[in-house]
Amino acid sequence: MSELVHNFPPHGEPDRDHGxxxxxxxxxxxxxxxxxxxxxxxxxxxxxxxxxxxxxxLFGFFLMLxxxxxxxxxxxAVPFLGPLLEKVLGQMAAGGAISPDLYxxxxxxxxxxxxxxxVVPLAFAAFGNYVVPLMIGxxxxxxxxxxxxxxxxxxxxxxxxxxSFFIPGGAAQAGWTSxxxxxxxxxxNGQAFWLIGMVLLxxxxxxxxxxxxxxxxxxxxxxxxxMRLPFFVWAQFVTAFILLLAFPPLEAAGxxxxxxxxxxxxxxxxxxxxxxxxLANISGGGSPLLWQHLFWFLGHPEVYVLIxxxxxxxxxxxxxxxxxxxxxxxSLVNSVLFVGFLSFIVWAHHMYLTGMGQKIxxxxxxxxxxxxxxxxIILTCLFLSLWGGSxxxxxxxxxVLGFLPMFGIGGLTGLPLGLAASDLYLHDTYYxxxxxxxxxxxxxxxxxxxxxxxxxxxxxxRMMNEFWGRVHFWGSLVxxxxxxxxxxxxxxxxxxxxxxxxxxxxxxxxxxNAIDALPGTxxxxxxxxxxxxxxxxxxxxxxxxxxxxxIGHGEKVKNDNPWDATTLDWQTxxxxxxGNFAHAPHxxxxxxxxxxPGHDTDFTPQNEPDAPAIAPKVSPVPAAP
Amino acid sequence: MEIPYTIQARPDTGLYNAKLGIWLxxxxxxxxxxxxxxxxxxxxxxxxxxYWPHGWLNVxxxxxxxxILALSAITTLLAWxxxxxxxxxxxxxxxxxxxxxxxxxLCVKMYEYHDKWIHYExxxxxxxxxxxxxxxxxxxxxxxxxRYVSDEKDLYDLRAQKNIPRxxxxxxxxxxxxxxxxxxWHHTYLAIYFTLTGLHALHIFAGSLVIGYLWGPGSRMYRKxxxxxxxxxxxxxxxxxxxxxxxxxxFPVLYLT
Numbered sequence: 001m002s003e004l005v006h007n008f009p010p011h012g013e014p015d016r017d018h019g020x021x022x023x024x025x026x027x028x029x030x031x032x033x034x035x036x037x038x039x040x041x042x043x044x045x046x047x048x049x050x051x052x053x054x055x056x057x058l059f060g061f062f063l064m065l066x067x068x069x070x071x072x073x074x075x076x077a078v079p080f081l082g083p084l085l086e087k088v089l090g091q092m093a094a095g096g097a098i099s100p101d102l103y104x105x106x107x108x109x110x111x112x113x114x115x116x117x118x119v120v121p122l123a124f125a126a127f128g129n130y131v132v133p134l135m136i137g138x139x140x141x142x143x144x145x146x147x148x149x150x151x152x153x154x155x156x157x158x159x160x161x162x163x164s165f166f167i168p169g170g171a172a173q174a175g176w177t178s179x180x181x182x183x184x185x186x187x188x189n190g191q192a193f194w195l196i197g198m199v200l201l202x203x204x205x206x207x208x209x210x211x212x213x214x215x216x217x218x219x220x221x222x223x224x225x226x227m228r229l230p231f232f233v234w235a236q237f238v239t240a241f242i243l244l245l246a247f248p249p250l251e252a253a254g255x256x257x258x259x260x261x262x263x264x265x266x267x268x269x270x271x272x273x274x275x276x277x278x279l280a281n282i283s284g285g286g287s288p289l290l291w292q293h294l295f296w297f298l299g300h301p302e303v304y305v306l307i308x309x310x311x312x313x314x315x316x317x318x319x320x321x322x323x324x325x326x327x328x329x330x331s332l333v334n335s336v337l338f339v340g341f342l343s344f345i346v347w348a349h350h351m352y353l354t355g356m357g358q359k360i361x362x363x364x365x366x367x368x369x370x371x372x373x374x375x376x377i378i379l380t381c382l383f384l385s386l387w388g389g390s391x392x393x394x395x396x397x398x399x400v401l402g403f404l405p406m407f408g409i410g411g412l413t414g415l416p417l418g419l420a421a422s423d424l425y426l427h428d429t430y431y432x433x434x435x436x437x438x439x440x441x442x443x444x445x446x447x448x449x450x451x452x453x454x455x456x457x458x459x460x461x462r463m464m465n466e467f468w469g470r471v472h473f474w475g476s477l478v479x480x481x482x483x484x485x486x487x488x489x490x491x492x493x494x495x496x497x498x499x500x501x502x503x504x505x506x507x508x509x510x511x512x513n514a515i516d517a518l519p520g521t522x523x524x525x526x527x528x529x530x531x532x533x534x535x536x537x538x539x540x541x542x543x544x545x546x547x548x549x550x551i552g553h554g555e556k557v558k559n560d561n562p563w564d565a566t567t568l569d570w571q572t573x574x575x576x577x578x579g580n581f582a583h584a585p586h587x588x589x590x591x592x593x594x595x596x597p598g599h600d601t602d603f604t605p606q607n608e609p610d611a612p613a614i615a616p617k618v619s620p621v622p623a624a625p
Numbered sequence: 626m627e628i629p630y631t632i633q634a635r636p637d638t639g640l641y642n643a644k645l646g647i648w649l650x651x652x653x654x655x656x657x658x659x660x661x662x663x664x665x666x667x668x669x670x671x672x673x674x675x676y677w678p679h680g681w682l683n684v685x686x687x688x689x690x691x692x693i694l695a696l697s698a699i700t701t702l703l704a705w706x707x708x709x710x711x712x713x714x715x716x717x718x719x720x721x722x723x724x725x726x727x728x729x730x731l732c733v734k735m736y737e738y739h740d741k742w743i744h745y746e747x748x749x750x751x752x753x754x755x756x757x758x759x760x761x762x763x764x765x766x767x768x769x770x771x772r773y774v775s776d777e778k779d780l781y782d783l784r785a786q787k788n789i790p791r792x793x794x795x796x797x798x799x800x801x802x803x804x805x806x807x808x809x810w811h812h813t814y815l816a817i818y819f820t821l822t823g824l825h826a827l828h829i830f831a832g833s834l835v836i837g838y839l840w841g842p843g844s845r846m847y848r849k850x851x852x853x854x855x856x857x858x859x860x861x862x863x864x865x866x867x868x869x870x871x872x873x874x875x876f877p878v879l880y881l882t
Contacts (some may be wrong), residue, residue: 285813
């Protein structure tokens, strides 16, 4: 192996005497358009993705607030925003209240925006773009211009999604899953916009995935062998493969649904379909189950696209703040590869209720139980990494420590959903909502917050404010739980999701003699959740202010490596210039050499040469007693 | 700043970046067409007995198109070999052939689409069905070249039906209950046929654009940097071979069964 390492030609910039102060003469200021909008530098693109995704997440959050208002106070005008809604959306928001149609489109778009325009771009594209090339010692991504095209496709996809709110009939209303025939029969072109937007987003993801895999395989610096890669890079590598192979079937399904909507084909429309009491004028012969299979063939791996990069961030922050190597690095790597593979054969556990048959359900039940094993191994390794460390508590570490139990709750509450017998009861209730939000919101999003606080100093050269970071953390932790924990109770009591009246029609107050009508306590929770959600929104204000204020006013970093980290992303100038490294890095050790005996510092960077032999040993090994 | 391995292969992987990139892209393409092929399987298996069409497409034209693409695969390979061995003139000739073949493929495809577009199934008020190609139509009557059948099922399996009559039939508008051409809306078989071959034709078109660029303005690179140019020809050739391979699956699945 070492021969191979020495045979590699060093990367560009052979001039070893240049410090990073000398970069100005070759660093032309490219201007605003070339520098910020049409940049092909992976760091700029990463920041573009990050800011856009954070914006979309905030927008998706507001959609959710409006829906929570409607659930708690069905049919009542939205306070403050009501008149604005009516002005912008017209009949859909008559009187400032949210009509059932509008509620449906908010629900569909909340899911779509949060998954495809919020979390995936932030977790995979933003952090991946910024950090992966730095971590592997590459000057940029393998295909910088394709990288730029990927962001632009993503941006236009987002624009198409947003525009669909303002067309007659409004945005897509068939849920983020867009089940046919519902998605084809709702009389709005919003669904066509949704599909075109999705095709753009899928294209963006595919370009990104190709780029990431090629970069990680081809551009690792000399000495960066596979088992010296930081876990974050492994997580992004597997995520890229999932995106590469799971997204195209959804693209195929999207094209077919687009044909159904625009060319009046019947891919997903069965024979004898009646719309509004009349037989639909279609050829029929299609299969609604086909859509569900193709959708969930992406949809389930997508869950791992959301969670694996988050786990990567968690691993980096834990290793850095416990000041010791990750526990079970090899197990982590093997588990993440296994998860990536298995994620392709569990999709139909979303479809136990759709009548595909017991035998198929049994198969997917088995694979679903099996995939929980590597997931638990990953979480266990991360927990065990805390053991015996002298933990440094700071904002990123707090978010990571919040992630571990919150993701645990999300994962464990998923087990009853993976078994067909209990899933039949819980399917489409608020229990599901609570389960997957625990995985993604206080799970993934907490890890993403940790990532923002952690890498912000590298991106800007300034630290984010620690006090307001902690306020943000504690507020988010408390109110996240107040929002989602009651939903478990509501779901177990039988409250269904996607009801624009917040289940009033099924409440004991409305139908007193009905068996299993929802009791008043369940209905009251709707109000509690609304105010917890509002408070959760307020808890994000310190973050937003902190993020933008710290760019110009935060405390300056003490050096290029303020967290005393070992990985290569911290061995660059701050912020890294175009081309990243002052010296072409040569990697000589693994990623997590913290607190190694015999070193002056408690961290040994991956590219720090072994101590020269001439250094005399200060204290010889004490003789055995 | 220079990105490593854009032209030279990386020693431990044996690939330059773009070659790895195109292979990854092709893997995603396999999944894209795989999704559509699995849709074909489910739709066909789910069709009621006797209602999945056979023999609706012209096998002769399909065979011609198969041969055209097979030939173009050969010329693509030879064009790359010519680049590799420094014979720029031969490269120009072979890729000119590739482009001509791609164009003729698309022309044949267009003719086939048009043939389906003017093919009508007309249900009459007396229960009979007229089926054939449109000759002319006006406000009073429709003229087609085709035949009458009494049962719609007779239209589905054409494999055993030799010499289907093509008589000129005049039909008054007032007798027509429903009239529909053989577009994607007519049957899920046609839906998947148009979607699969349409997407494939788009790939052919995109491939021709790339090869056309490398053959025309892009070929100037050969003088400055022949190695990188040859890489480009190789990468576009890999894409082209993949598109040919998709057709090798499409032809039996849609035309022959």
